Amino acid sequence: MTNKLYNLVIVGYGGMGSYHAKLLKENQTINVIGTFDILEERRTAALADGYKVYESYEAVLSDQDVDLVLIATPNDVHKDIAIKALNANKHVICEKPVTIYSEDLKEIMKVAEVTQRKFVVHQNRRWDKDFLTIKKIYDETIIGKVFHIESRVQGANGIPGDWRHLKAPGGGMLLDWGVHLLDQLLFMVDSKITSVYANLSYVLGDEVDDGFQTIITFENGSTALIEVGTTNFIQLPRWYVKGTAGTAVIDDWSIAGKIVTQNFGVDIEAPKPIQAGQGLTKTMAPPSESAVSTSDLPEVAPTMESFYDNVVSVIEGKAKPIVKNTEVLRVLQLIETIFKAAERNEVIKDFDSYNR
Amino acid sequence: MTNKLYNLVIVGYGGMGSYHAKLLKENQTINVIGTFDILEERRTAALADGYKVYESYEAVLSDQDVDLVLIATPNDVHKDIAIKALNANKHVICEKPVTIYSEDLKEIMKVAEVTQRKFVVHQNRRWDKDFLTIKKIYDETIIGKVFHIESRVQGANGIPGDWRHLKAPGGGMLLDWGVHLLDQLLFMVDSKITSVYANLSYVLGDEVDDGFQTIITFENGSTALIEVGTTNFIQLPRWYVKGTAGTAVIDDWSIAGKIVTQNFGVDIEAPKPIQAGQGLTKTMAPPSESAVSTSDLPEVAPTMESFYDNVVSVIEGKAKPIVKNTEVLRVLQLIETIFKAAERNEVIKDFDSYNR
Secondary structure (H helix, E strand, O other): OOOOOHHHHEEEOOOHHHHHHHHHHOOOEEEEEEEEEEOOHHHHHHOOOOEOOOOHHHHHHHHOOOOOEEEEOOOHHHHHHHHHHHOOOEEEEEEOOOOOOOOHHHHHHHHHHHOOOOOOOOOHHHHHHHHHHHHHHHHOEEEOOOEEEEEEEEOOOOOOOHHHHHHOOOOOOOHHHHHHHHHHHHOOOOOEEEEEEEEEOOOOOOOOOOOOEEEEEEEEOEEEEEEEEEEOOOOOEEEEEEEEEEEEEEOOOOOEEEEEOOOOOOOOOOOOEEEEEEEEEEEOOOOOOOHHEEOOOOOOOOOOOOHHHHHHHHHHHOOOOOOOEEEEEEHHHHHHHHHHHHHOOOOEEEEOOOOO | OOOOOOOEEEEEEOOOHHHHHHHHHHOEEEEEEEOOOOOOHHHHHHHHOOOOOOOHHHHHHHHHOOEEEEEOOOEEEEEEEEHHHHHHEEEEEEOOOOOHHHHHHHHHHHHEEEEEEOEEEEEEEHHHHHHHHHHHHHHHHHHEEEEEEEEEEEEEOOOOOOOHHOOOOOOHHHHHHHHHHHHHHHHHHOOOOEEEEEEEEOOOOOOOOOEEEEEEEEEOOOEEEEEEOOOOOOOOOEEEEEEEOOEEEOOOOOEEEEEEEEEOOOOOOOOOOOOOOOOOEEOOOOOOOOOOOOEEEOOOOOOOHHHHHHHHHOOOOOOOOOOOOOHHHHHHHHHHHHHHHHHOOEEEEEOOOOOO
16 A cells, blocks of 8 residues: 555535545545535534535645545536546545536546546445445356346435435436446446336426336346335335346345245256136246255455545556446436436437447 | 026136136036037046037037137137137137237127127236235225336246247237236226337247336326246245335235335434445435334225126126226237337337227
8 A cells, every 4th residue: 555645625515525524534545634515504514523624615726735625515516626626636536426417527537637637436336235246146147147137226215305306406316326226237237238218207296306217228138127216115125136047136235135046957846836816827836946046145255445445546556446437427328318218208229339 | 696507618628728617616607518629638638527528619619508618729719719609609708818919809809799799808817816905005095196006927937838938829928927917907007008118038048028027107197017027036026016105015926015104294203314335325214113104905805796707797788897808909909019119129109099
């Protein structure tokens, strides 16, 4: 590791800003030296938490001691704050969704290129244990070749009563939670998107979507159903994944779940028809005991640097970013396509420029 | 009830034909007097079960003692058998899917009209207890106005190794199980279909679909996700239904499940943020205890005549059919639309002629 200490200022000291402050207390290389927020109550909170409070954003930018700016404001002002920081020779960590529109991210990426500063988006859920477990199952073909992925988060609390329920600052569930689930999906599935269907929900009467279902098809033949809900009083499993040799389920963030796989190469007793409602069914009968095996989810050990350590490694030229801006851009373009698909109620094809 | 005994011949003595024979033993009004099947082994089975075996279909048609013909053959020959029976002055009970193409059903309906004989399709799953439970929740707004319905059957046994895995006789899961789930949906939701998206699965390498997911939107603003799978080693709940005041789940045909509803008009403690993976979330945190109530699924008592009794009532002019041919036709047109939507990978709109 490095000996240099990187001084960071948190811009936007709300829920996420203060969460970063707490997490960074554990970090040996990044040092939170101050905060900036336009709201008086947030300044007071930052002071109470023991942080210096800058009087203006200009004061942050002109402070030569500041190496890094962390942006945790509403989404519509990310771009302006980021570009100013890059031009002031600071590196930038930015909360998700990086911007509301992909064109804005492209502008930021250009400025980062010109100023030779690093701009890294906090797609923290690439490190979620549930996701890493599914990714391991996927990568190691533990249930065979995965051909269908369902990834859901379902809450019952509606949209939070902050800017996230307003359109102008970039609220709504597709931008808030959708960005995580889509980022995870594209980080895992190495294939071009061939089509997108989407259905946004406005049942709460907010001006932004309170959830969505989207079905994404890939060139490699696999499909994904991604869903966010805020009006779900009962939760379906966080992950439901089908492979050519079995199925994997993760129920929730506690990583409860299981894998059921097909037993190949043994003499298998045919399933017995069951009475199901007013009919008999062999098709939907449980497989015979000899036909399947149930096992625990695989254990995952951390193989990636932590997000913050990776930012430092990137700044020092020692590693590539785990969250690449081209990947973040692709997810944002997918989100734009989902909005368009839902608005038009059409399947949208041939939009993904991805070609690894 | 009537005093007349109706004599019925079962055409096609396979799984479903012999199942009808067994069920009709309990029926006081319909009497199975014989069977016809082109396969020697099925004739032998029928004889062993104590039924007369006709030597030809013509012999069935010319037998003046036969009032009713029940068709339980592969789907591609339903039309021919049905029209011959109607023209021979017999009433007809037909297995589902009634025909492969809607034009064929229209032909049958015309002949039934001309001959003044009754033609009734065995959509037996309108009587399934799980469906009747959901229909009660829907009709009585037990979870508020229902705006999203998910109806799934998921097996792990692939497609049965009979004609159902072949294209010509009308195999595949959309026609086999899809017809039930779609029939239930349209029997429950009294609204015009505005659009259909669909994705058929061919992962087993059969010439017919081994499952599908379709998303249907209705004029009344509600949506439905209907799914059939035969490569699912773990099962998601049979029903997952969202209303404006809560969520209902039925796990399986044993009618295990629950309802969780929102408590209105009480002071509700805000949900506490939870650590979920690498982040905090209030949106996806469980609601506070005071915010929701959990209850059992409602009990359902039979309110409809049984399928067979209804057929007799219809023949005697005492009742309207519970399974109306116009409804069966609409479901078949929906299935054709699902095939088209999947093949083109497009959302199809403005096809539903329904206008109650």
